[in-house]
Amino acid sequence: MAHGVKIVEQSCRGCVNCIKSCPTEAMRVIEGKVRILSEICIACGECLRRCPHRALLLEEDEWDYILSKRPMTLVTDPSFCTQFSWPPIPELMTQALFELNFEPIFDEYEAAYDVTALAVARAIESSSDNLKPLISTYCPAVVRLIQIKFHELIPHLVQVESPLETSIDLWRARSKRRDPVTLVSSCPARIAMVRSPVGRDISSAEFAISTSKLAREVLIGSGDPSKKVSVDHPFRAPRWIAWAKTGGESMHVRSFSSRPIKTLEVDGLRNVINLFQEMELGKLRGIDYVEARVCDLGCIGGIGNAESRFLSRIKIDNMKIDFNFNEENREKLESIYDAKIWSLREKIVPIEQMPLGEDLAKAMERLKQLHAVYADLPHLDCGTCGRPSCRVMAEDIVKGEGSLDDCIFRLKERIADLSKEIYDLSKRLVHTMTPEGKS
Amino acid sequence: MSEPLVLELEVKPLDFLAAGETATQFKETLKSLGLPPEICRRAAIVVYEAEMNIVIHGGGGVMRLQVEEDKVTIMAEDEGPGIEDLELAMQEGYSSAPDFIREMGFGAGMGLPNIKRNANELYIDTAPGKGTKLRAVIYLNKGR
Numbered sequence: 001m002a003h004g005v006k007i008v009e010q011s012c013r014g015c016v017n018c019i020k021s022c023p024t025e026a027m028r029v030i031e032g033k034v035r036i037l038s039e040i041c042i043a044c045g046e047c048l049r050r051c052p053h054r055a056l057l058l059e060e061d062e063w064d065y066i067l068s069k070r071p072m073t074l075v076t077d078p079s080f081c082t083q084f085s086w087p088p089i090p091e092l093m094t095q096a097l098f099e100l101n102f103e104p105i106f107d108e109y110e111a112a113y114d115v116t117a118l119a120v121a122r123a124i125e126s127s128s129d130n131l132k133p134l135i136s137t138y139c140p141a142v143v144r145l146i147q148i149k150f151h152e153l154i155p156h157l158v159q160v161e162s163p164l165e166t167s168i169d170l171w172r173a174r175s176k177r178r179d180p181v182t183l184v185s186s187c188p189a190r191i192a193m194v195r196s197p198v199g200r201d202i203s204s205a206e207f208a209i210s211t212s213k214l215a216r217e218v219l220i221g222s223g224d225p226s227k228k229v230s231v232d233h234p235f236r237a238p239r240w241i242a243w244a245k246t247g248g249e250s251m252h253v254r255s256f257s258s259r260p261i262k263t264l265e266v267d268g269l270r271n272v273i274n275l276f277q278e279m280e281l282g283k284l285r286g287i288d289y290v291e292a293r294v295c296d297l298g299c300i301g302g303i304g305n306a307e308s309r310f311l312s313r314i315k316i317d318n319m320k321i322d323f324n325f326n327e328e329n330r331e332k333l334e335s336i337y338d339a340k341i342w343s344l345r346e347k348i349v350p351i352e353q354m355p356l357g358e359d360l361a362k363a364m365e366r367l368k369q370l371h372a373v374y375a376d377l378p379h380l381d382c383g384t385c386g387r388p389s390c391r392v393m394a395e396d397i398v399k400g401e402g403s404l405d406d407c408i409f410r411l412k413e414r415i416a417d418l419s420k421e422i423y424d425l426s427k428r429l430v431h432t433m434t435p436e437g438k439s
Numbered sequence: 440m441s442e443p444l445v446l447e448l449e450v451k452p453l454d455f456l457a458a459g460e461t462a463t464q465f466k467e468t469l470k471s472l473g474l475p476p477e478i479c480r481r482a483a484i485v486v487y488e489a490e491m492n493i494v495i496h497g498g499g500g501v502m503r504l505q506v507e508e509d510k511v512t513i514m515a516e517d518e519g520p521g522i523e524d525l526e527l528a529m530q531e532g533y534s535s536a537p538d539f540i541r542e543m544g545f546g547a548g549m550g551l552p553n554i555k556r557n558a559n560e561l562y563i564d565t566a567p568g569k570g571t572k573l574r575a576v577i578y579l580n581k582g583r
């Protein structure tokens with residue numbers, strides 16, 4: 001499964017800084033090089049933040065190739081619009097991108113995000129109490145986290161497509177164009193969704209590049225668009241801009257709800273994990289909808305951004321955003337809704353982890369072995385063995401994927417034992433010789 | 440039949456945060472054994488509520504998880520004040536938790552009834568001044 005993280009082997013120093021940051025313990029350092037267990041990686045990007053040697057990067061498409069294919073159609077994450085010194089207004093962004101011969105499809109976003117919010121609002125209204133709170137599927141790392149670690153929460157995931165995918169579908173339907181689309185993403189998870197989507201068989205986008213790369217190109221290649229396009233004061237931004245930061249989605253969904261709903265907005269990986277643990281224990285009754293984002297402050301906090309997430313947030317907060325839907329467009333919205341273009345085509349399924357053994361008896365045996373091996377390890381979780389913790393090390397050893405000698409403390413003990421043995425041996429004399437004074 | 444697998448954890452009094460962690464840890468263990476999600480879920484709820492009771496009412500104690508080929512047993516033992524009227528304690532909504540605990544969102548009186556609902560068998564050995572021993576059994580091949 002694609003995870004959107006690229007390992008640059010030459011740059012990896014095997015320092016193990018990264019492996020402890022991984023929420024699913026998906027990283028190992030083996031023979032001095034980092035590896036990612038792709039089947040349990042949620043593509044959150046935490047490890048990229050931790051690597052001091054730039055050995056972990058976003059797995060984006062070749063930038064030169066994308067440039068060579070211009071005019072290229074772009075679907076950018078809303079957070080892209082917050083990366084610059086000018087206010088996050090789509091008209092300005094369009095101008096700057098046009099100058100570089102890119103064609104953003106911002107015109108489709110309004111309908112796509114509106115129909116997404118409407119679909120979520122209706123899903124909440126028609127959902128039974130035991131499936132509440134429903135959980136947003138907007139953050140693909142959250143979806144993967146649930147697929148891998150929180151299987152009981154899968155029925156809570158709202159079966160609604162990413163509005164970015166929906167935007168592309170709307171654009172293709174309207175323009176009848178078939179040329180490729182490049183997704184501009186601020187995180188590995190969205191990039192991964194282009195390669196291995198969840199809930200549909202293939203993504204509507206063909207390529208993926210990072211926000212920071214395109215933002216740099218804009219900064220170098222096009223002047224400040226606010227000098228060419230005039231925008232009225234106070235600055236207004238469409239509703240979908242608000243989705244770039246935590247809370248925007250909930251505002252939008254609430255505006256389409258026919259009765260008041262209780263939403264909970266949570267961001268940051270640790271918070272999201274705590275929240276899901278509490279949810280699995282049945283502690284979140286009375287909440288209708290959870291908007292969870294693994295990045296701090298939401299998508300503006302993604303590792304692939306160029307701009308400070310704090311400044312991005314201020315830029316969004318300074319915009320006038322009208323969440324009241326203009327009823328004149330109701331008919332059009334309902335027809336898009338009826339076309340079900342917003343719906344995930346396939347059910348989200350759990351990603352099963354291999355149990356320790358084929359049946360319970362064997363698994364129990366393995367677990368006992370694991371406890372025995374673990375008891376022999378120093379419990380320092382130092383990471384030098386290339387595993388995030390002594391427990392994971394014990395697990396790897398029992399699975400046959402590691403050796404006790406990978407633990408330097410064990411190795412030191414063995415060397416000490418060995419040198420003692422060598423010393424003792426050296427004291428032993430040849431049996432034919434018994435010099436005086438020795439017995 | 441192989442030997443049962445036993446996991447044991449000490450529970451400190453009034454350590455509210457740790458309670459969720461024990462439940463999560465025991466659940467991870469059950470998952471790694473390949474037990475059905477429904478069993479893991481029920482066991483986690485029993486562990487959580489039983490441990491919470493040790494934390495809030497029992498003054499600290501021990502939690503034990505025992506896995507055998509046909510069942511999972513959860514044991515919670517403390518040497519706290521014990522339960523005076525067990526029948527009353529088993530009723531939904533009954534709680535003796537003091538105000539400061541209710542203000543923290545605990546003490547809704549649903550713990551013991553929740554344990555009963557999720558376990559196939561429940562035994563509680565308690566008397567005032569003698570502490571409380573709870574044992575809940577979840578069978579792998581039975582519903583609840």
Ligand SMILES: Nc1ncnc2c1ncn2[C@@H]1O[C@H](COP(=O)(O)OP(=O)(O)O)[C@@H](O)[C@H]1O
Pocket residue numbers: 488492493495496497517519520521522528529533534535536545546547548549550551552571
């Ligand atoms: N381990 C225990 N030690 C002493 N009293 C207990 C213990 N467990 C439960 N109780 C008593 O039983 C009552 C009901 O327990 P429970 O249904 O879990 O509700 P709650 O914990 O919310 O009060 C508690 O309020 C308490 O008086």
Ligand code: SF4
Pocket residue numbers: 011012013014015016017018019029033034050051052053054055056
């Ligand atoms: S942090 Fe990880 S990826 Fe980066 S150099 Fe160290 S071991 Fe390699």
Ligand code: SF4
Pocket residue numbers: 003005021022023024025026027036040041042043044045046047048188
């Ligand atoms: S992207 Fe996240 S889940 Fe994947 S290896 Fe890095 S830290 Fe772990």
Ligand SMILES: [Mg+2]
Pocket residue numbers: 488491492546548549550551
């Ligand atoms: Mg209780």
